[in-house]
Amino acid sequence: MPADERHHGGDPVALGLARLEAGDRDGALGHFRDALARTPGDPEALHGMACVARAAGRPDLAIGLAGKAVAVLPAAHFHITLGRALHEQGHLEEARAALSVATLREPRDPRAHAALAGVLEAQGARAEAEASLRRAIALRPRDPTLMLELAQLRTRSGDRMGGIALARQAAALAPDRVESLDALATLLAGAGKAEEAEPVYRDILRLRPTDPAAWANHGAALFGLNRHEAARAALDHAARLAPEVAETQNNLGLVLMALGHLPEAHAALAAARALRPEDSRIAVNAATVLADLSRTGEAEDLCRAVLARADAGADLDAARAQFNLGTLLLARGAMAEGWRCLEARSRLIPVADDRGGDTRDWDGAAVESGAVLLRAEQGLGDTIQFLRYLPQAARRARLELDIPASLHRLVRTMPDPDGTFWPRCRLLPPGAAPPPDIVARCGLMSLPDRLGIGDAPAFSPYLLPTAARTGQARGALRVGLCWAGNPSYRFDRRRSVPPGMLAPLGEVAGVSFVSLQHEGAGEGPPFALERPARGDLLTTARTIAGLDLVITVDTAIAHLAGAMGWPVWLLNRFGGDWRWSACFDLPTPSPWGNRGSRWYPSLHQFRQTRPDPPEHAWVEPVARMRDALARWRDGFR
CATH class of the missing domain: 3.40.50.2000 (Glycogen Phosphorylase B;)
Known part of the structure; x- marks a missing residue:
């Protein structure tokens, strides 16, 4: 007699549940059918078959089977299965009703309260969902799964720090439970706490040293910390354990790019594309390394292919493709189209301190009344390069210049030979709110596009231009x-x-x-x-x-x-x-x-x-x- 049959005394329903818990759906189904053959209409066997249907991804079948079980015996756990299946099928109000019955019939069953919380959140009742989930935790306070569900609910509700605190509690309840650790690491990484996420990923790797996903996640975390050599080692190992994982190959390619190993980076990203050819994110990464290899024609074709996809729309990967295409066009002198494509950066790089409020974007047209807020967007080098366009912009509008404080004294050295520029350009004091006469805003890097300047403008020195050389031809x-x-x-x-x-x-x-x-x-x-x-x-x-x-x-x-x-x-x-x-x-x-x-x-x-x-x-x-x-x-x- 098999061990599980001896343990359950030959009860086919108990045997079926044991098989289902072990992941053997077919074996479980056989036991439940045996139970129904012995006792037609057995509600426990019908419920067991409903559980098998849910595990097989068929909530539609589970609803019918659980409904039959409930009709024979309205047990709380039957209602829980019915409610979960209804939720999975999208019947939220019916699911809420079934699970409410379960909580009334067995108020001390934490599973009923937890399942009801999921339905309530899906209906937008997050406060009620949290209350239901906390009732479940009160009944089973040391259950890491319930604590983790609450952590994720708090995060989805916008309380990221509260979610992380609860996820830490879940991980502390089961320090060797990979699911809790992985959820905590994911929440930390999503909150930008890479330094805290990395050791959690390292703990997961300790628990699962042969798991390629554990190596890949740790490698990605190390890459986020710019620990490139260690990231490469981890991702290399992950790729050896599971070479057919596109995400691993993609991350390995990015690390190799950062390390400057461009041909190897191209090989990894080509492998990622072969595994997931429709992934726009991987395609844009592959285009980036092609550009770095000076294979600009191929890079441009790949960016245009991403933009041609029907689902591009407002997708961030499409914005990356458009921005990268802009840089490729500018590099070959197609300035007008290049400047237009470069505008996609506004979808990629949020303005940290958007002091322009809800004012409209400036289109470059003359502004008769009010001023345009011009803001620096990226690094100091970009700001310095695009300051050259200020005189042309000042001919069309009065300007309020919002740039880093470290540039303020330097910018005041810009020449104004006919005395028309500085009266029309003011520097916004650091931290100050824009004046009330602002009617439009514009990024400095947008000026060539908005002003319709299609080439590099004629140059004359525009910062500290009257400085005298003090270097001597004699001596060192x-x-x-x-x-x-x-x-x-x-x-x-x-x-x-x-x-x-x-x-x-x-x-x-x-x-x-x-x-x-x-x-x-x-x-x-x-x-x-x-x-x-x-x-x-x-x-x-x-x-x-x-x-x-x-x-x-x-x-x-x-x-x-x-x-x-x-x-x-x-x-x-x-x-x-x-x-x-x-x-x-x-x-x-x-x-x-x-x-x-x-x-x-x-x-x-x-x-x-x-x-x-x-x-x-x-x-x-x-x-x-x-x-x-x-x-x-x-x-x-």
């Missing part, structure tokens, strides 16, 4: 150096240069270096650096005005020196940002072989020539820069 040349961007940027590793790789620059005699690096960049290059006083960007601009040359990676320093008209050399990654594409190179090369930029004619690039990892990709452009620096020095002497 003074060269400013910035080797790293903001480390919180996910793909900073590709644009920043490991400072040790700049050692060849220090071999050039007759050059002294001045640090333009922001604080907290860690150890610098292996040669002496003067470190000037720190302050706002006007202070930095005045430091630059005392230099002969600026050498930088793609940060705000490149834009600042360029906007001043100061000589600046840009160390740029392979497949770099759209504004540094060859499309904007000036036609006449410099004595060292590079061409200036139409955005900043004094800026010359030393580009990576191959999509190699960062530890190799910078060797060749730094060597070229070292040789150019020696020629520059000789030209000054």
Whole structure:
């Protein structure tokens, strides 16, 4: 006699329930049919078959079977099954009635109160749902499942922190229960608490060391913390355990992109696309790595394919595709369409402090009465680049300029040769509310589109433009150096240069270096650096005005020196940002072989020539820069 049959004394209903709990639906169904053959109309057997139908995803069948059981014997647990099946089938009012009967017949059964809570929430009665769920918890206070359901209800009600607190309680009740830990980690990650989510994912991995999903989730959490090497190791392991999971391959591709391993990133994202070809998010990621590999035609086709899908609409992945398409178009000089596509960023990057309220978006038309609020949207470099459009905008409207405080003194150095610009442009004090005469708003990066400017405008220095050069042709040349961007940027590793790789620059005699690096960049290059006083960007601009040359990676320093008209050399990654594409190179090369930029004619690039990892990709452009620096020095002497 089988062990379960001995344990249940041959009772076919008890045997069926045991089989169902073990996940054996077919075995359970056989036992319930046996019970009905012995006793036709047996309500417990009918109820058991209703449970099998629900487990098989057939709530329609479960409703009929549970209804027959209730008609014979109106037991509370029959009503619970009937109510759950009705809920699953979308019959909310009938489900509520059945479950209310269950709570009346057996008020001490927490399952009835918990099931009723689900129906009440579906009907929008969240306060009543929470009360019902709390009654269930009062009956079974150490049940982690009920506590977790309440945590998720609180989160869905908008109380994210309360939900997390309850999820912590659920996890504490069952510290080795993976479901509770996973829910807690998910809530923490969703609340932006990546530092707290990561150790919870690590605990799950400890409990399930051979589970590919546990490795993949931990890898994704590490990636969210910019711990790229550890994330790669975890996702690599997950992909080896389960190579056919598109999400793992997608995340692995993103990590490899961040690490600068572009061909490997492309392979992983191609694998993800093959597994899930209709996934727009994966397609946009694949387009991004194609652009980074300078396979821009393929990237553009892929973005357009995402936008052509019938379900694109207001989808965020479609907005990402449109924004990425904008950068690709700008990089090849299709400016008008590129600026229009770039407007999709408003759907991707929420304005942290939208002080424009409900005012309309400015369309670029002349404003006769009132002012337009112009706001900085992204980094300092973007802001500096697009300040050049202010004079044209001021001809059409009075402007209220909302930009970071660190730029205020610098912006006041913008020239106004005919005295018409500054009377029509005011700086909004930091933290101040916009004045009441604001009638429209606009992002700085939208100005080319709204003003109908289809090309890079003619350049003249527009920040600290009258600064006198104080660098001397005699003695040591003074060269400013910035080797790293903001480390919180996910793909900073590709644009920043490991400072040790700049050692060849220090071999050039007759050059002294001045640090333009922001604080907290860690150890610098292996040669002496003067470190000037720190302050706002006007202070930095005045430091630059005392230099002969600026050498930088793609940060705000490149834009600042360029906007001043100061000589600046840009160390740029392979497949770099759209504004540094060859499309904007000036036609006449410099004595060292590079061409200036139409955005900043004094800026010359030393580009990576191959999509190699960062530890190799910078060797060749730094060597070229070292040789150019020696020629520059000789030209000054």
